[in-house]
Amino acid sequence: xxxxxxxxxxxxxxxxxxxxxxxxxxxxxxxxxxxxxxxxxxxxxxxxxxxxxxxxxxxxxxxxxxxxxxxxxxxxxxxxxxxxxx
Numbered sequence: 768x769x770x771x772x773x774x775x776x777x778x779x780x781x782x783x784x785x786x787x788x789x790x791x792x793x794x795x796x797x798x799x800x801x802x803x804x805x806x807x808x809x810x811x812x813x814x815x816x817x818x819x820x821x822x823x824x825x826x827x828x829x830x831x832x833x834x835x836x837x838x839x840x841x842x843x844x845x846x847x848x849x850x851x852x853x
Contacts, residue, residue, distance in 0.1 A: 769842065770849030776836045783852055790823060794853040801851060811847040812840075 774780065779787070782791035792800075801807035816838075821831040834843065 768824045768849070770846045771833065773842060773846050774839065774849070777834050778832065782832070788824065791821065796849050798851050798853040807851055808844060808847045809849055815843065815846065 774783075778826065783794060783797075785794045787793050788796065797811075804810060805829055814818070815834045816834065819831055820828045822828050837843065
């Protein structure tokens with residue numbers, strides 16, 4: 768699937784796992800956190816494409832890695848929907 772490939776190409780798996788928290792939250796937790804938000808897809812796309820600091824479980828902060836292999840809105844929306852499907 769294209770979204771899974773994009774996830775892999777951008778090395779999202781270094782910090783995120785579909786079901787287990789790693790350095791960052793699991794995709795399942797992210798999907799749960801965004802579940803009831805009307806603009807969830809857009810918020811996730813913004814998070815993936817806009818530079819920002821993220822707070823880690825250990826209390827430290829670091830720059831969130833951006834999706835850099837594509838700027839295609841359809842590909843980014845597909846990735847956001849895939850994340851939300853967990």
